[in-house]
Amino acid sequence: MSTDSTNRFGDSNAAQQRFLSLFLRSEREIFRYVAVLVPNVTDAEDIVQQTAMALWEKFDAYDPSQPFTPWACRFAVNKARQWIERRQRWQALLDHGLAEELAQRRQELQPEFEQRLKHLEGCLGKLPEGQRSVVEGYYYERASIQTLARRSGRSEAATYKMLQRIRHALLVCVGGQAKPEVA
Amino acid sequence: MKLLFPSPDFDDVVAAVCHGSATEAEMRALNELLRSNANARDEYLLRIELHARLAFDPDLFPQSDMAAMNADNRTNIVPPNLVVPPRKRRLVRVLALAACLMLIAGGTVFWFKWSTARNGGTSAAVAMLTRTVDARWSPKTHSLRVDSALEPGSLQLESGLAQVVFYSGARLVIEGPAELRLVSANEAVCISGRVLAGVPTPARGFRLRTSQLSVVDLGTSFGINASQSRTEVHVFKGKVELQPGKAGEQSLSEGQAALVQGSELPQLMAANPEAFAAMFEFQERSLASEALRYDQWRLSSAQLNRDPSLVLRFDFEDLSDQDWTLPNKAERNGPAEGGIIVGCQRAEGRWREKPALEFQSVNDRVRLDVPNEFRAMTLSVWVCLKGLDREFNSLFMSDGFDPGTVHWLIRRDGVLGLTVFGPHFGKFQILASPPVLSLENLGMWQHLAVVVDGRSQEVVHYVNGSPVSRHALKIGPPFRVGSAELGNWNARSGPNPEPSLIRNLSGSLDEFELFSRALSDAEIRELYLKGKPEL
Numbered sequence: 001m002s003t004d005s006t007n008r009f010g011d012s013n014a015a016q017q018r019f020l021s022l023f024l025r026s027e028r029e030i031f032r033y034v035a036v037l038v039p040n041v042t043d044a045e046d047i048v049q050q051t052a053m054a055l056w057e058k059f060d061a062y063d064p065s066q067p068f069t070p071w072a073c074r075f076a077v078n079k080a081r082q083w084i085e086r087r088q089r090w091q092a093l094l095d096h097g098l099a100e101e102l103a104q105r106r107q108e109l110q111p112e113f114e115q116r117l118k119h120l121e122g123c124l125g126k127l128p129e130g131q132r133s134v135v136e137g138y139y140y141e142r143a144s145i146q147t148l149a150r151r152s153g154r155s156e157a158a159t160y161k162m163l164q165r166i167r168h169a170l171l172v173c174v175g176g177q178a179k180p181e182v183a
Numbered sequence: 184m185k186l187l188f189p190s191p192d193f194d195d196v197v198a199a200v201c202h203g204s205a206t207e208a209e210m211r212a213l214n215e216l217l218r219s220n221a222n223a224r225d226e227y228l229l230r231i232e233l234h235a236r237l238a239f240d241p242d243l244f245p246q247s248d249m250a251a252m253n254a255d256n257r258t259n260i261v262p263p264n265l266v267v268p269p270r271k272r273r274l275v276r277v278l279a280l281a282a283c284l285m286l287i288a289g290g291t292v293f294w295f296k297w298s299t300a301r302n303g304g305t306s307a308a309v310a311m312l313t314r315t316v317d318a319r320w321s322p323k324t325h326s327l328r329v330d331s332a333l334e335p336g337s338l339q340l341e342s343g344l345a346q347v348v349f350y351s352g353a354r355l356v357i358e359g360p361a362e363l364r365l366v367s368a369n370e371a372v373c374i375s376g377r378v379l380a381g382v383p384t385p386a387r388g389f390r391l392r393t394s395q396l397s398v399v400d401l402g403t404s405f406g407i408n409a410s411q412s413r414t415e416v417h418v419f420k421g422k423v424e425l426q427p428g429k430a431g432e433q434s435l436s437e438g439q440a441a442l443v444q445g446s447e448l449p450q451l452m453a454a455n456p457e458a459f460a461a462m463f464e465f466q467e468r469s470l471a472s473e474a475l476r477y478d479q480w481r482l483s484s485a486q487l488n489r490d491p492s493l494v495l496r497f498d499f500e501d502l503s504d505q506d507w508t509l510p511n512k513a514e515r516n517g518p519a520e521g522g523i524i525v526g527c528q529r530a531e532g533r534w535r536e537k538p539a540l541e542f543q544s545v546n547d548r549v550r551l552d553v554p555n556e557f558r559a560m561t562l563s564v565w566v567c568l569k570g571l572d573r574e575f576n577s578l579f580m581s582d583g584f585d586p587g588t589v590h591w592l593i594r595r596d597g598v599l600g601l602t603v604f605g606p607h608f609g610k611f612q613i614l615a616s617p618p619v620l621s622l623e624n625l626g627m628w629q630h631l632a633v634v635v636d637g638r639s640q641e642v643v644h645y646v647n648g649s650p651v652s653r654h655a656l657k658i659g660p661p662f663r664v665g666s667a668e669l670g671n672w673n674a675r676s677g678p679n680p681e682p683s684l685i686r687n688l689s690g691s692l693d694e695f696e697l698f699s700r701a702l703s704d705a706e707i708r709e710l711y712l713k714g715k716p717e718l
Contacts, residue, residue: 017523017550021666024520025552028239035235036228040203044235093200093210098218106228113232120236121243139237140244145202164198171233 019059023052026069033073036106037080037099038090041142047083051076077103116175123173131166138163184212188223197227201234242517308332309368310349311626314473316465318343319359332626338363340376344465353389353400354381356462373409379462380405382421395443397426401434406459413444417454425449476717477534483713487696488512494555495519495697497669502529502538509540509549519697522551522669532693533565533628533716539693540670543569545685548671553664559701560662562591563632563710564669568625568690571595577686578631579695580668583675584608587663590672591633592686597621599644599651601633605658616644616652628693630711635662636701643704648711650704669695 030051034044054075055062062071081099084090094102106113124132134152137143143151149159186193196213199205205213217224237243310333320327321339333347340359347355350368357363361376370390382389382400389400393409396416403421407414416425417440425433427443435441441449456463484498493513501510502524509522524540526547532539540549562579574595581588590602597618604611620629632645637660644652666673670692674684694714702710 017525020523021550021552025518025554031239032232032235035231035238039201039231039234041238043203044238089205089207089210092207093205093214095211095214096218098214101218102224102228105224106232109225109228113229116229117232117236120233124243135237136244140241160198160202164194167198167230167233167237168194171229174233175229 015059019056022068023055023072026072029069030072030076033103033106034076034080036102037077037094038083041139043083047080048076050083051079054079119174120170123170126173127166127169131162131169134159134162135166135170184208186212186216188216188220188226193223197230201231308334308350308626309365310347312345313348313354314346316344316468318345328627331623333365335365335367337374338365344462346465349389351389352383355379355391356381356465358462373407375410376408377459377462378407378409379459379466380407381466395427395445396449399424399426403437405435406454406456406462408458413442416441416443417456417459419454419456419459473534474536477537480533480537480714484512487713488514490698491515492698492700493696494699495551495553495695497522497549497692497695499532499538499540499693499695502540509551518555519553520551522549524549527670530691532691533567533714537693539567539691541569541691542670542688545671545687547687548673549669550666550673551669552666553697555699556587556661556663557635557699558637558660558662559635559699560589560664561632561634561696561698561700561702561707562589563630563694563696563698563702563707564692565628565630565694565714566688566690566692567628568593568620568688570625570689571597571620572689573686575600575672575686576688577668577670577672578688579697580672580686581664582666582668582673584611585663585665587661588665588667589635589662593620599631599633599646601635601642601644603635603642603656603658603662610658612656612658614642614644614652614654614656619644619646619651628716630714632702632707632710634701634707637662639701645707645711647715648708650707664697 027048030048031044034047034051038044038047051072055072058075062068084094084099124135127135130152134148137148137151138145145156145160145163149156152159154162186196193213193216196205196209199209200213213227217227312327312331312333315327318327319341321341323337323339327333327338338345338347338357339362340357342359344359345357347357347363347365349355349365349371353369355363355371356379358377358379361378362374363376363378364372364374366372369388370392372392374394378391380389380391380400381404387401391398391400391407393407393414394411395409395414398405398407398416401422401424403423404419405421405423406417406419408417409415416423416435418435418437420437422434422436425435425441425443427433427449433441433449438454440452440454442452443449481500487493488496490513493515494517496512497509498512499509507524509524511519511521513519526542526544527549528541528543528547530539530541531537542548564578566578568576571593572595576593576595578591578593580590580592584604586604586606586608588604590600592600592602594600594615597620599616599619601614602611603614630645630647634641634643634645635656636642637656640656640659642654642656643650670688672684672686674686696710
């Protein structure tokens with residue numbers, strides 16, 4: 001008794017599920033990919049959101065025998081480009097072929113990054129409580145520097161510096177050979 | 184401005200880029216440096232990678248939802264309800280995304296299918312025995328277990344108390360000695376004895392008859408004391424309609440009672456709750472003990488969530504009518520995401536307050552994806568079967584027939600089956616228990632588990648904490664799940680699959696676990712004991 005209309009809903013629902021399932025699995029990698037070009041968190045999130053829309057519009061053209069993430073990353077790079085084109089500051093950062101160069105080099109460094117950063121969770125666990133709450137507040141809770149400063153009783157400048165120092169400590173912890181961040 | 188590497192300026196500019204506060208001059212200077220200095224470029228990429236992982240990998244901060252809340256409570260800067268924990272934030276984002284997808288798809292807003300038609304009920308049951316205290320049944324009534332499905336027929340309770348819940352929602356407490364005849368989901372006959380009825384609004388119209396009269400309930404609580412020659416009806420709440428054999432109808436309201444003897448007219452009097460005191464107390468006590476059991480389960484759930492080998496766990500606790508995602512409660516969940524609910528209905532779980540997800544139509548399913556590979560795995564589920572409608576009824580099945588994946592199902596004849604697919608297409612092994620589930624189990628909450636052990640090359644099926652069959656496994660690890668479904672199967676065939684490829688479950692689930700190791704007999708037993716509906 002399935003009518004045409006229920007079939008159509010069924011197909012479209014199935015496609016949405018398939019898409020969401022693939023997208024959610026690739027989402028973190030897409031974020032990291034976008035962050036190479038636009039590291040700022042909220043801007044990167046915007047770009048990934050736009051990427052998701054574009055991916056869904058073109059989902060018909062996706063060949064399921066091919067891996068999803070690289071296909072999605074091609075869209076992400078286009079969306080990032082469009083976003084950058086409208087922002088002079090970011091053009092200054094990525095001009096003269098640097099965008100392509102960074103994307104390419106990251107690809108090559110990927111195995112090394114994986115190797116090192118698999119220790120990241122353990123390193124986070126080793127941070128003293130005060131540092132951990134700052135890094136957690138900033139990245140996990142997405143609290144502003146202002147809020148974090150008020151919470152800890154430090155100045156905003158000191159909180160911002162502290163965050164820089166924590167990232168440095170984490171890099172040293174995961175790999176040992178990070179160049180000193182003399183902050 | 185010119186940047187050197189390494190230098191404090193370099194550090195500051197990279198930090199500012201991450202924060203989004205770098206000036207155009209700083210960005211230009213960084214651009215020049217990164218294009219000319221390969222070391223600086225690699226170091227920049229490493230720092231960005233660290234920053235991106237911290238920002239977009241919430242798993243790096245286990246149990247931080249709590250920590251964030253506590254921090255806020257401590258300092259009182261932000262009211263706790265204004266902080267949206269990132270995991271929730273992600274869910275909100277995903278929901279927003281899905282909402283947009285639906286708009287793009289041209290108004291496909293029928294994501295949920297609230298179908299009410301049940302396909303192919305196989306049981307004639309009309310009610311369920313939910314609770315007893317010191318119940319002794321007459322030899323004519325088979326010894327009844329709590330959670331037994333009751334078909335139309337006679338129930339003779341010699342002593343003790345028993346609660347029967349009709350599928351319409353009406354609840355009767357019977358005090359022995361009593362004889363009750365079940366007629367339908369909406370009707371019963373009290374031949375003799377005392378019965379206390381609680382009828383929620385959806386079950387209005389429930390009819391309880393005695394030799395003398397018929398009581399039609401209008402959404403109430405009332406008691407009946409019946410014998411061959413006389414019937415007392417006491418109304419404690421709401422209103423009922425009396426339909427005596429010959430005389431006209433009469434309605435009774437709260438606090439009123441009526442006595443009907445032979446063919447006399449009903450004799451009005453005041454309702455007497457004392458006569459039903461034991462039954463009221465039982466009702467209250469059963470509610471309290473049920474709530475207690477549910478609380479105990481929730482406590483052990485929180486411990487289970489911390490098991491490092493737990494890959495995926497659904498407790499179905501957060502179901503709301505609008506929500507179509509099932510969060511993965513495993514705290515060390517690694518790459519396994521939550522599930523996506525398609526269709527299905529919210530139902531009652533092992534305890535009245537516990538939500539469950541009911542599968543009944545061919546579309547109902549939970550989609551999920553587990554990218555891990557396993558040397559061993561354990562699957563565990565609490566299920567309440569409504570029927571075994573299909574040749575194969577899916578519990579948990581990987582899509583298609585991919586190498587290393589598994590299909591866990593119940594055959595129509597009550598056999599538990601696990602199919603493990605070998606490393607090459609076309610090679611597989613079916614590990615089937617003897618028939619262990621029968622129609623008598625329908626409507627009862629049961630714990631099913633299967634252990635796949637790559638090391639000892641063994642598969643064990645369990646029902647309610649006890650092993651029911653052990654099999655030598657000829658296919659070695661790694662085992663996979665990949666894209667899979669709970670309660671259904673995506674055969675990856677065309678739009679009109681042949682009947683053998685339709686494997687939807689008919690029943691409810693209220694707990695599911697996937698572990699990345701082989702649990703021992705004792706551990707499976709413990710899972711069962713911690714989750715079984717009654718102590």
